[in-house]
Amino acid sequence: MLISYKWLKSYVPDLPEPDKLVDVFTFHLCEVEGVEKKEDDTIFDLNILPDRAHDLLSYRGIAKDLAGILNIEYKNIEYKIRAGEATKLSIKVESKNCRRYMARIIRKIKILPSPDWMKNYLLSMNQRSINNLVDATNIVMFDRGNPIHVFDLDKVEGSIIIRQAKEGEKMTTLDNKEVKLSPLNMVIADEKNILALAGIKGGKVAEVTEDTKNIIIEVANFDPTNIRKTSKEINIYTDAVKRFENDLSPEIVSVSMNDMSALVLEMCKDATLEEVVDIYTKKQEKNKLSFNIKRISKRLGLDISVATVEDILKRYGVLYKNTDDDFEIVVEDMRIDLKTEEDMSEEIIRILGYEKLKEELPKINWNSKTNEVYSKIFWARNKLLNDEYSEVMTYSFRDKGEVEVLASASDKKFLRTNLSDGLKESFKLNQLNMPLLGMSEIKIFEIGTVFKKNGEKIHVAYVDKKNVVEVSLDEFCKSYQGEPLVDLSAKSYQLKANFKPWSIYPFISRDVAVWVPNVVESYQVYKVIKENAGDLLVRDPYLFDSFTKPASTAGGDGKTSYAFRLVFQSYDRTLKDEEVNEIIAKISYKISKNSSWEIR
Structure with missing residues (x-):
């Protein structure tokens, strides 16, 4: 919300200078998003949060709070007007979403340009001046916080009725937008037409024009939820919506009506005033x-x-x-x-x-009781990690089980009754990456809760070779009771751990098997492969198989077979088979240059 320093100062004469006032706003009231110097005024752009929008989206609300914070005088400016004449204005409130509706007829008004002071105040709010009547409604809204609307009395037929719209009803707003209404929307109507969307936008039917002579001033209080829902449904958001949706006090309706009436009488000296009609259906309790x-x-x-x-x-x-x-x-x-x-x-x-507020650490009782369950989980986890297992976490939701979950996907309707099913799925997925990981076996485990009708239990499950073993946490701890834990972390050996990111692109693995004389060691073959594998090799060649055929055996020729697994991967693209085939061909060529070596 834009706020004029001069306008504020009319209520709080002893305000500090604008640069100091910024700090008061920031540390006591709201965030200042911008400050702009405009001729002899300073404009603050304030971010008013929803919890205070009901009172701070108004000059008087901000001024009163500043005066309280700074302990300085707040001038509560009030306008006195003459008593109104008897009225025949008829108001019918049929909607429960209208908490208070106040209206007044003023006759013999003149639509004129606004006085300079009013134009300047509106300009400070980035509002253009339209005419004295429309500008007065905006001035009072910004000042008091309650939106105001004005109808041309001579275009209203019969009573004013506040009701919910009927399905399929339509109206044209002041900006010539046709809106199709639903029973959710509250409207201000007369006996024949819809005059306005309550709390949101006026309509064309009773629009004030240069020829308007007699008016009805409307000041009301509407249900914030209904205003917000209607605004979203019809996709219209106005300054009025911004205020009504934040739950205004119905008590400011009467003072807003008084201020609006006073402004009209000040600008239209010959105007005649009728008494207000006030229907207060949901009175605000103290x-x-x-x-x-x-x-x-x-x-x-x-x-x-x-x-x-x-x-x-x-x-x-x-x-x-x-x-x-x-x-x-x-x-x-x-x-x-x-x-x-x-x-x-x-x-x-x-x-x-x-x-x-003092900076102080909370007082904690450090002599708390040991959580036995957590201690067992900690022990079991470290036991398996020390045995070179890796921990996984699988989904707690399954397609079968004993405890059903409401409003869930069909394949995740139940809480798991075991860890084994999830661990088997994880094992299969990890098997696909064994070449990349350079592993001869997958060693994974999970510690988690399983759910049955008679209660919950914590289980431990781990892969033993290719079988999944699952036991309760207590059983696991008892079976390994007395075994010491060995710290295998890099820190315990004073090793420096180096990490590098995984490539997001798929890998390709190839096996190279070579017959060599028995006197040739595996590292010699490894060296030739490594030197010719190029930069796309992401792991050292892994010797996964070797066997020897002694010359003395039948069919033996005194040779040994070494089989290496090579893994290729790029960090910037998906590799093609042709690229890897070229590398393997180069390795095979280098191997064949040794006359006694032979590719299997």
Whole structure:
């Protein structure tokens, strides 16, 4: 929301200079998103959060809060107007979403350009001046926070009716947009036509024009949820919606009507005023809030005195009574956010300053009891990790089980009854990557909860060669009771661990088997393969098989076979078979240059 420093100063004459006021906003009220100097004024762009939008989306709300924070005078400017004449205006409230509806007829008005002061105030809010009447509605809305609408009285037929729309009804808004309505939408209508979308946008039927002579001023309070839902449904969002959807107090309706009437009478000297029609269906009850100073002090970690709280309440003009540390206050109508003692705790520290909160670590009882279940899980995990297993975590949801989950996918309707099913699936997936990992076997385990009708249990499951073993946590710990754990971490050996990222592209593996004389060692073959494999080789050649045919045996020729597995992968592309085949061909060529070596 854009706020004029000059406009604020009319309510709080002793405001600090704009550069200092920025700090007051930031540390006590709201975030300042921008500051702009405009001739002899300064404009603040404030980010008003939803929890305070009901009172801070108005000049008076902001001015009163600033005066309380700074403990300086707040000028509550009030306008006195003459009593209205008797009226025949008929209002019918048929919708439960209208909490208060106030209307008044003013006759003999003149549509004229607005006075300069009004134009300047609107300009500071980035609003263009339209005419004296429309501008007056905007001025009062920004000042008080309650939206106002005006109808041309001579275009209204019969009573004004506040009701829900009928299915399929249509209306044309002031900006010539045709809107198809539903029963969700609340409308302001007369006996024949829809005049406005309640709390959102006026309609063309009773639009005020240059020829308007008599008007109906509408100031109302509508249900915030209904306004928000309607706004989203018809895709129209206005300044009025922004205020109504944040739950305004119905009590500001009457003062907003008074201010609007006073402005019209000031600009139209010959205008005649009729009395207001006020239908207040859901009266706002006075909110009384009780709190205890000692509890608030404990919550904030500060020693808040009774005198400090009394001073704050007096600054804001809040009625209160107290017995020692116990207070009861009558919350101001605009402050519908203050409901609990916790709210009051936050309010007190906001006014005093958050910087007064002390930095202190929470007091923790370090002599807490050992969690036996967690200790067993910790022991079991470390036992398996020390045995060179890797931990996996699988889904707790399965397509079969004993405990059903509501509103879940068909293949995940039950909680798991074992860990084995998930571990088997994980084993199959990891098998695909064995060449890349350079592993001869997959060693994985899981510790997790299984769910049965009679309760939950923690199980341990691990792969033993190719079989899955699953036992309860207690059984696992008992079976290995007394075995010491060995710390195999790099830290225990003072090793420096080096890490590099995995490639996101698939790998290709190839096996190369070579017959060599018995006198040739495997590392000699390894060396030839390694030197000619190129940069795409991501793991050292892995010797996965070897056997010898002695010359003395039948069919033996005194040779040994070494079989190596090679894994190729790129970090920037998917490899093609042709690329890898070229590398293997190069390796085969180099091997064949040794006359006594032969590719199998």
